[in-house]
Amino acid sequence: MIDENFDEFNPELAEKGAGGELHQHEHRQSVINRLARIEGHVRAIKRMVEEDTPCPDVLVQIGAVRSALSSAGRLILEDHLQSCMVEAAKEGDYHQALRDLKNSLDKFID
């Protein structure tokens, strides 16, 4: 699920990336915009079904939304590793944060 462009976890880079301020989510606005587009895309697919668009065309669009959701999720994960996990490490909560992340990844990555 994680493609080859996904950077390895590097706390030093993460701190620089956030310009000294931790717990910043670099892709926060991009994720919000993507989710807004995905919401519109799902609404359009519902309309396709209501208008009896050929099933194969509907399936292609459902696949596209699923891919878009995966991409948005990858950005959230990237931000999480670059900021929240670094902050947790600094505060001594890294192991708990890692347990939380692993639990959610079991559900995110199928």
Add this chain to the structure above:
Amino acid sequence: MIDENFDEFNPELAEKGAGGELHQHEHRQSVINRLARIEGHVRAIKRMVEEDTPCPDVLVQIGAVRSALSSAGRLILEDHLQSCMVEAAKEGDYHQALRDLKNSLDKFID
């Protein structure tokens, strides 16, 4: 992607299932309802990101929406095999319909 409850293609059953009328989509309304719920779910996830909900919780919800989309897609596929493909076979368009379906499945099943 297709689970064990997915019925095998059976044109005879399909004809009976549609009560004599072909090109009926048994799950049409269910698919529309599911897509409406998915749309609301995506909107709720966008709100979670706007409200800075912990990333692992957001990832779990994205995984849930992706699963819901797959389920809706499976219902569309089931209806397609039970009605559109049967109709195509009767009209002598089965091979073209099969080509269209295979192309879309390449995009739907990743």
